[in-house]
Amino acid sequence: MGTRTHRELPTSDELAVWRAHLEAFDIARSRIEARLHHDSQLSTGDYKVLLALSEADGKTMRSSELAAEISWERSRLSGQLGRMEKRGLIRREPCVEDARGSHVILTDAGAAAFKASTIPHLRAIKEIFVDAFSADQIELMGEAAAKLREHLTAAT
Amino acid sequence: MGTRTHRELPTSDELAVWRAHLEAFDIARSRIEARLHHDSQLSTGDYKVLLALSEADGKTMRSSELAAEISWERSRLSGQLGRMEKRGLIRREPCVEDARGSHVILTDAGAAAFKASTIPHLRAIKEIFVDAFSADQIELMGEAAAKLREHLTAAT
DNA sequence: CAAATCTGATTGACGTGTGAATCACTTACG
DNA sequence: CGTAAGTGATTCACACGTCAATCAGATTTG
Numbered sequence: 001m002g003t004r005t006h007r008e009l010p011t012s013d014e015l016a017v018w019r020a021h022l023e024a025f026d027i028a029r030s031r032i033e034a035r036l037h038h039d040s041q042l043s044t045g046d047y048k049v050l051l052a053l054s055e056a057d058g059k060t061m062r063s064s065e066l067a068a069e070i071s072w073e074r075s076r077l078s079g080q081l082g083r084m085e086k087r088g089l090i091r092r093e094p095c096v097e098d099a100r101g102s103h104v105i106l107t108d109a110g111a112a113a114f115k116a117s118t119i120p121h122l123r124a125i126k127e128i129f130v131d132a133f134s135a136d137q138i139e140l141m142g143e144a145a146a147k148l149r150e151h152l153t154a155a156t
Numbered sequence: 157m158g159t160r161t162h163r164e165l166p167t168s169d170e171l172a173v174w175r176a177h178l179e180a181f182d183i184a185r186s187r188i189e190a191r192l193h194h195d196s197q198l199s200t201g202d203y204k205v206l207l208a209l210s211e212a213d214g215k216t217m218r219s220s221e222l223a224a225e226i227s228w229e230r231s232r233l234s235g236q237l238g239r240m241e242k243r244g245l246i247r248r249e250p251c252v253e254d255a256r257g258s259h260v261i262l263t264d265a266g267a268a269a270f271k272a273s274t275i276p277h278l279r280a281i282k283e284i285f286v287d288a289f290s291a292d293q294i295e296l297m298g299e300a301a302a303k304l305r306e307h308l309t310a311a312t
Numbered sequence: 313c314a315a316a317t318c319t320g321a322t323t324g325a326c327g328t329g330t331g332a333a334t335c336a337c338t339t340a341c342g
Numbered sequence: 343c344g345t346a347a348g349t350g351a352t353t354c355a356c357a358c359g360t361c362a363a364t365c366a367g368a369t370t371t372g
Contacts, residue, residue: 007282008279008282009275009278009279009282010278010281010282010285010286013294013298014281014282014286014294015278015281016298017294017295017297017298017301018281018285018286020298020301020302020305021181021297021298021300021301022181022185023301023305024301024302024304024305024308025177025178025181025301025304027305027308028304028308029178031308043327043328045327045328062350063350063351064349064350064351067351073329073330073331074350074351074352075329075330075331075332075351075352075353076328076329076330077351078351078352078353079327079328079329079352079353080328082352083327083328095350098337098338098349098350099336099337099338099350100335100336100337100338100349100350100351101337101349101350101351102350102351119165122165122166122171123164123165125166125170125171125174126163126164126165126166126170128307128308129166129174129304130166130170130174131307132303132304132306132307132308133300133303133304137296137300137303138169138170138173139173140293140296140300141173141177141300142169142172142173142176142177144177144289144293144296144297145173145176145177145179145180145181146176146180147288147289147293148180148181148184148285148288148289149176149179149180149183150288151284151287151288152180152183152184152187152284152288199357199358201357201358218320219320219321220319220320220321223321229359229360229361230320230321230322231321231322231323231359231360231361231362232358232359232360233321234321234322234323235322235323235357235358235359236358238322239357239358251320254319254320254367254368255366255367255368256319256320256321256365256366256367256368257319257320257321257367258320258321
């Protein structure tokens with residue numbers, strides 16, 4: 001409802017919204033991460049890996065399968081698994097079918113750590129994120145996320 | 157308008173919104189960062205520091221003043237400034253008034269790099285973030301950010 | 313004024329992310 | 343079948359973040 005010309009730059013209000021949004025959600029994310037780390041000594045990376053493995057058949061996945069599942073680069077996962085293996089959360093075994101690959105296996109300690117972490121983690125998400133908003137707002141944010149996703153998929 | 161009991165955990169919908177939101181905005185952020193880095197060889201950290209210094213009196217700020225301005229921990233800024241100094245974007249000089257402190261000074265190269273980066277950076281924010289939404293949605297997101305901020309400030 | 317305390321800033325150890333290079337094994341194909 | 347290309351996974355170099363420790367120079371206070 002304004003000029004006919006196609007603006008190429010954001011208005012200062014739009015820019016402010018972007019920055020405020022970024023900042024607020026960053027703080028929320030880091031609070032949730034801090035809680036997870038404090039309660040369960042897990043990073044969100046750990047949690048993501050443990051979650052995927054917990055749901056996997058036989059608590060095992062090929063490493064690249066796992067990377068695809070959680071949308072990570074292989075090298076990122078490699079480092080992550082190295083750290084997790086050192087802490088005994090997972091272990092790796094050579095792969096018979098394909099001697100290049102390896103199986104990532106959830107250890108009992110890893111399964112236990114994950115299990116113990118979920119309730120407190122979900123509680124943190126509820127308290128820090130969900131409780132900030134009305135049900136309607138949450139729904140709107142879901143729609144916004146979907147719309148953004150779509151926009152990003154479309155092009156650029 | 158449902159149960160009378162106070163839920164302690166998020167519903168699966170709420171959880172899904174949190175995750176979708178996190179993911180979508182993460183992608184947007186990293187796209188914008190990638191553009192900034194591609195167009196101007198600057199990280200968002202660089203940009204933030206350059207922005208603050210550009211607006212500062214005499215293009216100079218005390219290091220802790222700068223840290224406060226952009227809400228960074230001192231050690232974080234220290235590392236950042238080290239990298240930026242190596243690249244010639246800023247330089248540091250001992251402080252006469254307080255021999256412990258130091259002045260961070262925007263170099264000509266730094267000022268030029270910042271100036272050249274802003275338009276493309278703002279354009280990226282417009283294209284990647286703003287253009288995904290209606291004006292109404294942007295406004296709602298501003299409100300959501302404010303509400304979350306308030307919620308986070310309140311407690312936990 | 314001298315010892316205790318506070319404060320500006322850097323450093324170190326470590327976790328985490330990216331991209332390019334590497335390496336070993338598999339597969340495709342002339 | 344043997345070389346070229348492809349693929350699974352790790353490694354390297356680097357950027358970046360956090361927290362605890364350090365350190366030198368200010369300040370406070372008995």
